[in-house]
Amino acid sequence: MSGAAMYIKKDLKITDVQLEILIGILSLYSLIGSFAGARTSDRIGRRLTVVFAAVIFFAGALLMGFAVNYSMLMVGRFVAGVGVGYGGMIAPVYTAEISPAASRGFLTSFPEVFINVGILLGYLSNFAFARLPLRLGWRVMLGIGAAPAGLLALMVLWMPESPRWLVMKGRLADARAVLEKTSASPEEAAERLADIKVAAGIPKGLDGDVVAVPKERSGGEMQVWRELILSPTPAIRRILLSAVGLHFFQQASGSDSVVLYSPTVFKSAGITDDNKLLGVTCAVGVAKTLFILVATFLLDRAGRRPLLLTSTGGMIVSLVGLGTGLTVVGHHPDAKIPSAVALCIASTLAYVAFFSIGLGPVTGVYNSEIFPLQVRALGFAVGVACNRVTSAVISMTFLSLSKGITIGGSFFLYSGIAAVGWVFFFTCLPETRGRTLEEMGKLFGMPDTDMAEAHNAAAKEKAVEMPAVLGND
Numbered sequence: 001m002s003g004a005a006m007y008i009k010k011d012l013k014i015t016d017v018q019l020e021i022l023i024g025i026l027s028l029y030s031l032i033g034s035f036a037g038a039r040t041s042d043r044i045g046r047r048l049t050v051v052f053a054a055v056i057f058f059a060g061a062l063l064m065g066f067a068v069n070y071s072m073l074m075v076g077r078f079v080a081g082v083g084v085g086y087g088g089m090i091a092p093v094y095t096a097e098i099s100p101a102a103s104r105g106f107l108t109s110f111p112e113v114f115i116n117v118g119i120l121l122g123y124l125s126n127f128a129f130a131r132l133p134l135r136l137g138w139r140v141m142l143g144i145g146a147a148p149a150g151l152l153a154l155m156v157l158w159m160p161e162s163p164r165w166l167v168m169k170g171r172l173a174d175a176r177a178v179l180e181k182t183s184a185s186p187e188e189a190a191e192r193l194a195d196i197k198v199a200a201g202i203p204k205g206l207d208g209d210v211v212a213v214p215k216e217r218s219g220g221e222m223q224v225w226r227e228l229i230l231s232p233t234p235a236i237r238r239i240l241l242s243a244v245g246l247h248f249f250q251q252a253s254g255s256d257s258v259v260l261y262s263p264t265v266f267k268s269a270g271i272t273d274d275n276k277l278l279g280v281t282c283a284v285g286v287a288k289t290l291f292i293l294v295a296t297f298l299l300d301r302a303g304r305r306p307l308l309l310t311s312t313g314g315m316i317v318s319l320v321g322l323g324t325g326l327t328v329v330g331h332h333p334d335a336k337i338p339s340a341v342a343l344c345i346a347s348t349l350a351y352v353a354f355f356s357i358g359l360g361p362v363t364g365v366y367n368s369e370i371f372p373l374q375v376r377a378l379g380f381a382v383g384v385a386c387n388r389v390t391s392a393v394i395s396m397t398f399l400s401l402s403k404g405i406t407i408g409g410s411f412f413l414y415s416g417i418a419a420v421g422w423v424f425f426f427t428c429l430p431e432t433r434g435r436t437l438e439e440m441g442k443l444f445g446m447p448d449t450d451m452a453e454a455h456n457a458a459a460k461e462k463a464v465e466m467p468a469v470l471g472n473d
Contacts, residue, residue, distance in 0.1 A: 001023055001026075001142070002122075002259065002261065002262055002263060003127070003130065003263065004138040004141040005023060007134060007137055011134050012069065012070050014070055020395065022073065022074065022077060023395050023396070024391070024395035024396030024397075025081070026080060027084075028392045029080075029081025029084075030081045030082065030384075031385050031388055031389065032082050033053070033082040033085020033087075033088075034085035034089045036082070036086065037053070037086040037090050038378045038381035039377075040086070041089075041093065041165070041377050045161050046094040047094065047156060047160070047161045049086065049090045049094075050090055050094060050156045051153050053083050054087075054152040055153055056083035056086060057083035057084075057087065057145065057152075058150050059079050060076050060079035060081070060083050061142060061145035061146035062076075064142040065140065065146070076142070084388075085384065089377075089381050092368040093162075094162055095111060095368070096365075096369060097163065097164040097165065098162055098163065099182070100182060100183055101434060102184075104365075105299030105433060106297070108364065108365040109295060110296070111364055112364050113293065116289045116356060117289055119285050120289045123281050123282045123284070127278045127279065127281075129144075130275065160182075161174065162178075163192070163196065164199075164376075167193070168200050168374075169213070171209075171210055172202075172211055173208075173209035179193055195436055196373070223374075227374065228371075234445060235441060235445045235446035238445065240382065242370065242429055242444070243366075244383060245421075245428065246362075246383070246425070246429065247363060247383045249312075249420070249425075250390075251387055251390035252390050252414075252421070254411065255359075256391050256395045257394055258351055260395050263277045265326070265344070265348065268402075269329055269345070270336060270341045283349065284349065284352050287353050291353040291354075291357045292357070295356060295360070299361065303431050304362050304433055305425070305429060305430075307362055308362045309422065309425060311354050311359045311362070312359055312418055312421055312422040314350065315351055315354045315418050316418045316422065317350075318347045319351060319414050320415050321346070322348055322408075323408045323409065323410075323412040323415065324408070325342075325344035325347060326408035327406065327409070328343075329344070367383045370443075372440075372441060430443040430444070
């Protein structure tokens with residue numbers, strides 16, 4: 001959208017306000033997908049939810065590609081936004097639940113990795129399609145997104161279901177088969193299955209191909225909302241605050257303003273040629289992609305906290321540099337100041353590099369790890385919802401904010417928010433590297449031993465009242 005936006009404005013003759021609404025409204029639309037995705041994934045499974053998200057992406061891309069006016073373009077953004085909500089919620093959850101603890105950080109960073117690959121491909125396709133006629137170019141830029149969505153829907157069908165979701169449904173044999181394929185040894189697979197059974201409220205001694213899950217743990221949707229939102233324990237409340245805070249500061253530090261409005265930023269810095277604007281924007285995509293790849297190898301080595309704190313610190317310095325360069329250029333509108341332009345470009349590239357090495361990938365990884373099994377889908381959806389609302393506010397106000405306090409002042413503001421975020425991360429977020437998903441609770445003060453005993457006791461009581469095994473030959 002960043003490259004297509006300037007051509008959409010020319011072709012459809014829309015205002016700056018209409019343009020920032022078009023760009024930012026997708027994040028609000030994604031809220032529908034985030035919460036619907038949590039419910040859908042708990043009902044039909046993580047894997048089929050990914051397929052459903054891809055189908056929505058496919059439809060949204062085609063609607064935008066064939067849009068004949070602003071209203072139809074907004075409809076396409078609505079459909080695509082719902083897909084963003086589904087995808088943003090389910091991809092990290094599915095990946096975390098299927099990954100062994102030793103490589104979970106590496107694997108769970110993949111959604112963020114390929115978001116960045118997608119951004120780079122979007123920048124490159126914008127550069128390539130910019131030479132098409134005005135009425136055709138931006139439509140191809142947006143419509144081409146249907147291609148990877150179609151591939152995703154087909155290829156996910158060959159992947160296994162989440163073993164944790166299978167256990168929640170009592171399908172122990174299917175879960176065991178998946179764990180044996182995704183563990184280093186049969187012993188590790190058995191240990192992971194035992195931990196997941198305890199988290200789901202199924203006694204370790206209750207075994208078989210299919211077992212009945214205790215009703216008080218299979219519960220209903222209201223039970224999940226009660227445990228997470230309405231009457232959470234202090235530990236759950238801290239986990240929720242950590243998730244929401246991490247998502248908030250990721251977006252409030254201005255990442256979408258840099259990604260979505262990079263042509264506008266570079267134009268304000270003194271680069272006026274469309275091809276040069278798109279070319280420099282492609283450099284932003286390259287930097288994001290290269291450093292997100294570095295992050296994937298560091299997450300399970302350096303840990304989440306060091307990457308997060310280093311990343312945010314670098315972002316603060318980069319935002320100050322970008323704000324300074326843009327302010328200097330703004331004070332000398334009729335003069336070319338190469339050093340200020342160079343500072344703006346270098347600061348932007350540094351910003352996306354620091355973001356991609358820590359705050360970008362760690363947010364998804366961390367939030368997919370810390371929630372207990374029964375509230376994981378909803379918890380992650382709440383985090384994504386906060387992320388999308390904050391993203392919408394940032395992206396829908398950037399042009400107006402830049403006019404109000406100058407574009408340089410906007411980035412100084414983002415740097416201040418990022419500084420507050422650094423303090424929050426330092427004081428509130430414990431390290432999760434190397435922990436299994438079932439061990440996370442004690443990092444936030446949850447007495448997991450007592451909870452496991454309570455789960456087992458409740459499950460055993462229920463097991464007396466129902467057949468222990470429903471499908472054991």
